[in-house]
Structures are given as structure tokens and as C-alpha cells.
Amino acid sequence: MNKKTSRRMISVSTLACALLLTVACNKKENTEQSNNNMSQTAATAPAATPIDPATVATVNGTVKFDGMAPKPAKIDMSQDPACKGMNEAENVVVDNGDLANVFVYVKDGLGSRTFDVPKDEVVLDQSGCKYHPHMLGVMAGQTVQIKNDDQTTHNIHPTPKDNREWNESQPPASAPLEKSFAREEIMLPVKCNQHPWMKMYINVVKSPFYAVTDKAGKYEIKGLPPGDYTIAFVHEKLGEQDQKVTVAPKDTKTVDQSFKAAE
Amino acid sequence: MAGALVTSNDAGLSVPDWPTSFGYLVKVPHFVGGIRYEWSHRMVAGTLVSLTLAIAIWTLLVERRRWLRWLAVGAFCTVIAQAILGGLTVLLFQPPAVSTAHATVAQTFFCIAVAIALFSGRKWVEEQPRIEFDQRRPSLFTLTLLSIFVLYVQLILGGMFRHHGMSWWPHVLNAVIVSFVLAWTAVRALSVYSEIEAVRRPAILMLSLLITQLCLGFTAFLTRVAWGRNAVQPELPMVVSTVAHVAVGALLLAATMILSIQVWRHVPVAFEERVSREQRDASAA
Numbered sequence: 027m028n029k030k031t032s033r034r035m036i037s038v039s040t041l042a043c044a045l046l047l048t049v050a051c052n053k054k055e056n057t058e059q060s061n062n063n064m065s066q067t068a069a070t071a072p073a074a075t076p077i078d079p080a081t082v083a084t085v086n087g088t089v090k091f092d093g094m095a096p097k098p099a100k101i102d103m104s105q106d107p108a109c110k111g112m113n114e115a116e117n118v119v120v121d122n123g124d125l126a127n128v129f130v131y132v133k134d135g136l137g138s139r140t141f142d143v144p145k146d147e148v149v150l151d152q153s154g155c156k157y158h159p160h161m162l163g164v165m166a167g168q169t170v171q172i173k174n175d176d177q178t179t180h181n182i183h184p185t186p187k188d189n190r191e192w193n194e195s196q197p198p199a200s201a202p203l204e205k206s207f208a209r210e211e212i213m214l215p216v217k218c219n220q221h222p223w224m225k226m227y228i229n230v231v232k233s234p235f236y237a238v239t240d241k242a243g244k245y246e247i248k249g250l251p252p253g254d255y256t257i258a259f260v261h262e263k264l265g266e267q268d269q270k271v272t273v274a275p276k277d278t279k280t281v282d283q284s285f286k287a288a289e
Numbered sequence: 290m291a292g293a294l295v296t297s298n299d300a301g302l303s304v305p306d307w308p309t310s311f312g313y314l315v316k317v318p319h320f321v322g323g324i325r326y327e328w329s330h331r332m333v334a335g336t337l338v339s340l341t342l343a344i345a346i347w348t349l350l351v352e353r354r355r356w357l358r359w360l361a362v363g364a365f366c367t368v369i370a371q372a373i374l375g376g377l378t379v380l381l382f383q384p385p386a387v388s389t390a391h392a393t394v395a396q397t398f399f400c401i402a403v404a405i406a407l408f409s410g411r412k413w414v415e416e417q418p419r420i421e422f423d424q425r426r427p428s429l430f431t432l433t434l435l436s437i438f439v440l441y442v443q444l445i446l447g448g449m450f451r452h453h454g455m456s457w458w459p460h461v462l463n464a465v466i467v468s469f470v471l472a473w474t475a476v477r478a479l480s481v482y483s484e485i486e487a488v489r490r491p492a493i494l495m496l497s498l499l500i501t502q503l504c505l506g507f508t509a510f511l512t513r514v515a516w517g518r519n520a521v522q523p524e525l526p527m528v529v530s531t532v533a534h535v536a537v538g539a540l541l542l543a544a545t546m547i548l549s550i551q552v553w554r555h556v557p558v559a560f561e562e563r564v565s566r567e568q569r570d571a572s573a574a
Binding site: 099101102105106107108115117178179181183185191193194195219220221222223225263 | 298299301302323325522
């Protein structure tokens with residue numbers, strides 16, 4: 027081998043290593059910077075706007091599916107023997123016309139009110155190689171505790187539009203991961219690249235006024251101050267529908283909604 | 290193939306760290322789910338880097354043709370660039386542009402490896418080229434270069450679609466252009482220079498691969514776009530059809546490149562055509 031060529035080969039290898047290190051370091055710095063920004067945001071967050079508990083109202087209702095409900099898609103979990111969960115997808119869950127996993131939240135009407143971030147963490151569990159719950163609501167800055175109850179490794183990979191993306195693996199019996207999302211974002215997809223059927227959605231909102239419909243399609247939002255609001259109903263496949271509602275002090279309003287099958 | 294299996298099984302980020310895999314360089318992880326594809330892909334890539342380095346060193350030591358020595362070094366640099374792009378794909382969470390570059394450089398490396406095999410083969414070294422000057426316009430060599438260009442465009446469009454950076458229709462639209470240009474090139478090669486075996490064989494191969502590729506592309510479209518739009522996980526028909534589509538695409542690009550090289554060798558443009566009258570007059574003076 028002539029000297030010139032070997033010198034060039036060494037230069038190329040060195041350059042490659044340098045580039046790699048730069049990328050790795052930048053990523054770490056970005057992560058640290060993002061975490062610092064989140065801490066600063068929490069520290070400088072304005073005090074919550076007081077709400078008179080004697081006047082608060084409740085909005086509840088049922089979300090229906092209009093039309094022939096699609097059959098739940100079967101999931102083939104055979105590629106990992108440790109996955110023994112129910113083999114059905116949860117993207118459209120309908121029971122007797124009631125639609126589950128619809129995220130319901132106050133989209134508009136709260137004005138410039140601010141709210142305390144709950145100190146309790148929200149739990150996202152991985153069990154039977156599925157996410158529990160499939161649809162999750164959380165306030166911006168609130169801690170999400172991610173647990174792995176399976177005897178296999180998962181990787182948790184949120185793919186947000188407005189928040190920081192990350193991807194971490196979690197072996198069996200490892201400590202829960204604690205994460206938070208700084209910015210409001212509806213239908214933030216989370217997936218596991220090791221088990222491609224594992225998908226769920228996190229909804230990050232600024233107020234505590236949100237709910238997810240249960241198997242009976244029911245939801246309830248409590249503690250709402252009197253006012254005019256826009257309530258949004260969001261489904262991962264069927265899209266979003268909004269309704270206007272006015273609540274008086276101590277009111278309990280029923281706001282039902284129905285979704286038609288996607289064409 | 291290994292890379293196509295990773296993408297088709299949506300397993301690209303199943304191993305979140307790089308260049309290590311779950312903190313180790315070669316320790317075999319729990320071999321399940323997407324890890325099987327991603328970790329195997331990394332091991333194949335590592336083996337490929339070692340083999341390419343061995344070829345580059347061997348070529349530098351024994352090869353007398355200087356340009357071929359440079360080509361072998363170029364192959365090694367390409368495989369290193371490819372490894373870096375693979376790492377960036379993981380560390381930056383698969384940005385479409387980087388993942389597409391990773392897919393494109395992979396096929397470029399494949400073509401370089403095929404070219405090295407062609408140039409170092411006994412036939413290439415010992416053969417006395419049969420030369421027929423090309424009088425037609427555009428020349429066959431120009432057509433082969435145009436074919437390689439449209440194939441690269443197609444490769445980029447396909448990669449962008451596969452990595453969610455673009456819709457499917459530019460790739461499908463360009464498939465029409467690719468078919469026209471490659472068919473034109475193959476028909477010209479086979480109708481005018483079919484007596485030259487070195488041109489005839491890659492031309493037939495290119496045409497056969499083009500037809501196969503169109504069928505596979507149609508199948509991949511049906512399984513992934515038309516029928517598999519709402520699939521909850523990658524299904525076997527979509528994985529098989531897309532992996533085959535990527536593999537045959539690489540073979541098609543390599544066959545076109547071989548045709549181009551053979552045309553350059555056997556069907557050159559006449560000297561009078563290549564050099565302008567002014568240049569000839571100047572050199573005569």
C-alpha cells in the first residue's frame with residue numbers, strides 16, 4: 027500500500043469518527059438543554075388562576091359510533107414469545123355503538139387562565155405487549171411514569187410534532203421511566219419499534235379539563251368554571267369534532283357526540 | 290436486502306443506540322421482534338465494512354491499474370459514508386432525507402462493488418474489445434447515462450416515499466419515465482448492437498429486470514398503499530413485495546451501470562464526433 031493512500035484512509039476514518047462524536051455530543055446537549063428549559067418553565071410558571079369551587083360545573087356525555095362498526099384487526103404477536111396479550115388492535119373500539127378511546131378536552135374558552143401542574147404522575151404501562159391505556163391525557167409538564175410489566179424489552183418512541191422526540195429501550199423488570207412533555211400537543215403518537223403493533227397516543231394539554239371515553243363511550247369533565255366553551259372530541263382514526271357549550275354555575279351539562287365511519 | 294427488511298418491518302429504531310447496540314458492540318441481544326432485523330442489519334454492515342477494507346487493501350497491494358486502486362478506495366469510503374448515514378438515521382430518529390440518502394448510498398456502493406468485480410474479472414482483462422462506432426444521436430452511451438440518472442431519481446423518490454417524506458405519486462409518475470428511457474436504451478442496444486455479447490447480455494438483463502420491477506412495484510403498491518393502509522403492523526405480503534422491489538431495483542441499477550460501462554468500451558462515439566472541428570484543426574496545426 028502506498029503511503030499517500032494509507033494516510034488518506036486514516037484521514038477519512040478520523041473524519042468519520044469526529045462527525046459521529048459531534049452528532050452524539052450535540053444530541054446529548056440538546057437533551058440536557060431541553061430538560062433544563064423544562065425545569066425553568068416549571069420554576070417560572072405563573073400562579074394558577076383561582077377557581078371558586080362553589081360554582082364549578084360538570085360536562086359529561088356519551089360518544090357514539092354511527093354506522094357499522096369495523097371488526098377489530100387481529101394482531102400477530104408470534105415474533106416475540108413473551109407477548110401473550112389480547113391479539114386485537116385498539117384503533118377503533120366500539121361496543122354496542124359506544125365509542126371508546128376518544129379524547130375529549132376543552133379546546134377553547136378558558137382564556138388566559140393558568141392551572142397548576144398535578145404533582146401525581148400519570149402511569150403508562152406496557153403489559154401483554156400493548157400499551158395501557160391506549161389513549162392518555164396529561165397536562166404539559168406533568169410526569170408520565172412508563173412501566174414495563176412484560177418479560178421482554180420494549181422501546182418507547184414518541185414521534186411528536188411540537189415536543190422533543192426521544193427513543194429509549196426498557197428491559198424487563200427495569201425501573202420505570204419518568205418523562206414529561208413541555209408543549210401542548212393532541213394525538214402525539216407513541217410506538218415501540220421492537221413490536222410494530224404497539225401504538226398509543228398521548229394528549230398533552232394546558233388545562234386539567236379533559237377525559238377519555240371508556241368502553242361505554244362515557245366521559246366526564248369536572249370542576250369547570252362557568253363560561254362558554256368549545257369541547258373537542260378527537261379520535262385517532264375518525265378525526266376531530268367540536269361542540270359549543272355554555273355552563274352556568276353548578277351546572278351539569280350533557281354533551282353527546284357521534285362519529286361516522288371514516289370513508 | 291438487510292436494510293430493506295429493517296424498513297419494511299418498521300424496525301429501524303428498535304435498537305435505540307449507535308454505534309453500540311444496547312450498549313455493546315457485538316453482544317447478541319434478546320433476538321425478538323424488530324431487534325432481529327435491526328441487529329442483523331448492523332452485523333451484516335460490520336462484516337461488509339471489514340470485507341470492503343480487505344478488498345481495498347488487497348487491491349492497493351496487488352493491482353497495477355491505478356484507477357482501479359482508486360475505485361477500491363472509493364468503495365471503502367462509500368461504505369464508511371454509508372455507515373455514518375446509518376448512524377445518523379438512528380440518532381436523528383429517521384429524518385426522511387437522511388434515511389433516503391442511506392438507501393441511495395447503499396445502492397451506489399452495490400454498483401461500485403459490481404463494477405470492481407467486472408473490472409477485475411478475467412474476461413474484462415483478457416478480452417479484445419470488439420468496437421463499433423456509434424453514429425446515432427442520441428448515442429447509446431448517452432442513453433445509458435440518462436437511464437442511470439432517471440433510476441437515481443426514482444431511487445430517491447422511492448426512498449422519500451418509503452421514509453414518509455413524500456407521497457407515493459411522484460415515484461409512480463417517474464416509473465413511467467424510467468420505463469420509457471430504459472426501454473428505449475435496451476431496444477437501441479438490442480436492435481443495433483446485438484452482435485456484441487458484452488452489450489447484448491446486460492441489455493437483456495436490464496429489460497427483464499425492468500419488467501420484473503414494474504410487476505413488483507405494482508404488487509408493493511397494492512399490498513402497502515391500497516390494501517395495507519390501515520394495517521396495524523407490517524404484514525408478510527407487504528414485506529415480501531417491498532423487499533423484493535428494493536432488491537430488484539438495486540439489480541436494475543447495477544445492470545444499467547454494467548451496460549453503460551460495456552457500451553463505453555465497445556460502442557464508443559467516433560473520434561470525429563467527440564472532438565470539435567476547431568479542436569482537431571488546432572491539434573493538427
